[in-house]
Amino acid sequence: MKVTIVGAGPAGSLLAHYLLRRGQYQIDIYDSRPDPRKISFSKYRTFPLLLSERGLNALRNIGLEEAVKSHGIENTGMINYSKNSKFQELHRRKPILTIERNTLVNTLLEKLEEKDKNRQVNIYFNSRCIGVYFRHKRLKFKKETEEEITVGYDLLFGADGVRSVVRTHFLNTERFEFEQTYLHEVYKTVYLSRVNDKLVINLEPNKLHSWKLDDGTRLLAMPQPDNTLSCGLVFNHKKKSSNGYL
Ligand SMILES: Cc1cc2nc3c(=O)[nH]c(=O)nc-3n(C[C@H](O)[C@H](O)[C@H](O)COP(=O)(O)OP(=O)(O)OC[C@H]3O[C@@H](n4cnc5c(N)ncnc54)[C@H](O)[C@@H]3O)c2cc1C
Incomplete structure (x- = not known):
């Protein structure tokens, strides 16, 4: 069975680990951006994330907690600064992890390639999803070269972030509700x-x-x-x- 994931961000690359663990799928991942492991710092669009117990548990279940933790910093609380050198310190009962989004993604992708001994995973960067045809189970992508390709899938996951193209196409299907603020x-x-x-x-x-x-x-x-x-x-x-x- 061919499983296609649109979006190789934290959600898409984590999902690929869970699917790979099952051992029965061919997994194709497409992302519109270049490989984050290869782009220069000036083009490196990232931001810091706080991963709480829920996120850490998702990593722990696939044996990646320590690998990810080694690239982040344990956060034990927050200091709020105000005028006249005043500040207020808030302590966390349980530490959480601070890590840059792209550092998290890079670690997930590296480990995915390491684990993929039977070559079940293909990752295609610079491939923007521009069309989803649910009836025929096909997806259209635009490559960096402007070339358009159409591929088939058996099972589709949209992990393409807040402006998801996959979700937009779902809106044209029956009984799909969506609200955005x-x-x-x-x-x-x-x-x-x-x-x-x-x-x-x-x-x-x-x-x-x-x-x-x-x-x-x-x-x-x-x-x-x-x-x-x-x-x-x-x-x-x-x-x-x-x-x-x-
Ligand atoms: C400033 C900021 C701070 C945040 N802090 C936190 C935090 O502390 N903790 C937390 O849990 N969350 C935080 N978030 C939310 C955060 O964005 C998500 O938790 C996390 O990045 C979601 O991962 P994702 O994989 O779902 O989406 P994204 O990180 O958005 O990844 C989506 C991927 O899909 C790709 N893509 C998009 N469109 C297409 C397309 N048409 N075709 C192919 N690929 C496509 C993108 O290139 C991207 O790689 C923060 C967000 C921002 C902006």
């Missing part, structure tokens, strides 16, 4: 150093650090194993142009 916030990933001797800054490595301005703009800084801070600058989308943030 939008946040009024956008984000930009920024990298800073966790330690700065000149400015006498040495932020705690196992904490999430958070600053909030009066207008609601937030900076969430997550320490990484290489002493950088992977930060999410979160702000109202209207600020994008009016305040010149970007």
